[in-house]
Amino acid sequence: MPVLMQINELTKHFGGLKAVSSLDFELHQGELLGLIGPNGAGKTTVFNLITGLLKPNAGRILFREKNIAGWAPHRISASGIARTFQNIRLMSGMTVRENIRPAFHQKIKYSLLSSIMKTPSFIHTEIEMDRRINDVLSMLQVSEFADQYVEDLPYGIQRRIEIARALCLEPMVLLLDEPTAGLNQKEAEQIVEVINHLLHEKSISVVVIEHNMRVIMSICSRIVVINQGQVIATGMPEEIQKNKEVIRVYLGEKRST
Ligand SMILES: Nc1ncnc2c1ncn2[C@@H]1O[C@H](COP(=O)(O)OP(=O)(O)OP(=O)(O)O)[C@@H](O)[C@H]1O
Ligand SMILES: [Mg+2]
Structure with a gap:
């Protein structure tokens, strides 16, 4: 599948904190890409950069051959990228x-x-x-x-x-920030059904941030794992589950909480 969005060297600092640091990943057309990582890894910041709520310090976001990094939010949504928020904003x-x-x-x-x-x-x-x-x-x-x-x-x-x-x-691309957070298993399954419908019937490409590993591993065709603003692994669900660095980061998170 052709690349729809290409993120290169994307960087965002908050004072001395490197929330997103030289991040690279791509989204293919028709793909359901999972974006995972521990709390504070920089996932929501990536969505805020893609949708123009934050301006990057450096890097490019190529979408349909245009670098949309730093564009105003309304221009980005008009170009075909929509999102939901981690905390519902109705x-x-x-x-x-x-x-x-x-x-x-x-x-x-x-x-x-x-x-x-x-x-x-x-x-x-x-x-x-x-x-x-x-x-x-x-x-x-x-x-x-x-x-x-x-x-x-x-x-x-x-x-x-x-x-x-x-x-x-x-939209051509939908960014979902923790769509099953706070939901019970049945409600989470309904959201999964919706996402599958969007992919298969509406041909919308989706990036989903999730902490619910059951959801991520069952629906994503590819997963990008970030930690401290950097990509630590990219691959298919079965590869990610076995990745030593990913396991180390997640076990570390469990021990510290
Ligand atoms: N507007 C902001 N100003 C200052 N620091 C911020 C801002 N937004 C995020 N941060 C910091 O950047 C880091 C990454 O935050 P981000 O919200 O992107 O993480 P996340 O991966 O989405 O985490 P979670 O899984 O908890 O939602 C955190 O340390 C956070 O405190
Ligand atoms: Mg977040």
């Missing part, structure tokens, strides 16, 4: 549909005049938008919650709604 006091709509508005740009005048093209687009929101909610099997306030919903449903919101951007 707006309380708003329904599921209201939480998802802004993601669509980000994609569809109206002129101010057409939205004030409610022109036929504006109304048509709004109807089309609702139809697409319904499609995405139905794909994630959360249609029944569309008009409920997000804070009233179980955590497992909120996680799926976060994914729905990211999908409204119709």
Whole structure:
């Protein structure tokens, strides 16, 4: 499969801390890549760099032959990269549909005049938008919650709604930061089903950060392991499970916690 995203020498310092240090890895088209490593390894920072929430000190992020490193977040999401957050970022006091709509508005740009005048093209687009929101909610099997306030919903449903919101951007690449964190086994399995659907039916390439090794080992075609901001291993799940450096890092983490 061709390379969709290539990360070279990516580096981010916070003061004296090298959170990400000369990191290299690539994402192939149609791939489900796992990004794992102990707490504080730099995983979320990598997502923040890819999505433009942080600017790198050095390095390149080549996506569809453009270096997107340092671009503004809205430009990166418009180019085809969407994400979810480790800590759910839904707006309380708003329904599921209201939480998802802004993601669509980000994609569809109206002129101010057409939205004030409610022109036929504006109304048509709004109807089309609702139809697409319904499609995405139905794909994630959360249609029944569309008009409920997000804070009233179980955590497992909120996680799926976060994914729905990211999908409204119709991304080529989806970055999932610990999508099964805080979920029970059944809810985690539902998320796995969703991810598999995205890969196989929607041809979206996915990078997933996870601490749940059962999930990672069962769904990823390839895994990148990072520790202290650096890649320590890359390979297929069975290779990673046997890798001595990976075992050492994970055992070290267990002893210190
Ligand atoms: N905005 C920031 N300012 C300062 N330090 C930060 C910032 N973001 C992350 N760090 C530090 O960078 C390091 C990497 O953090 P990061 O959140 O990327 O780790 P992680 O691998 O996602 O960990 P976890 O598995 O716990 O989510 C940590 O030491 C963290 O404290
Ligand atoms: Mg993290």
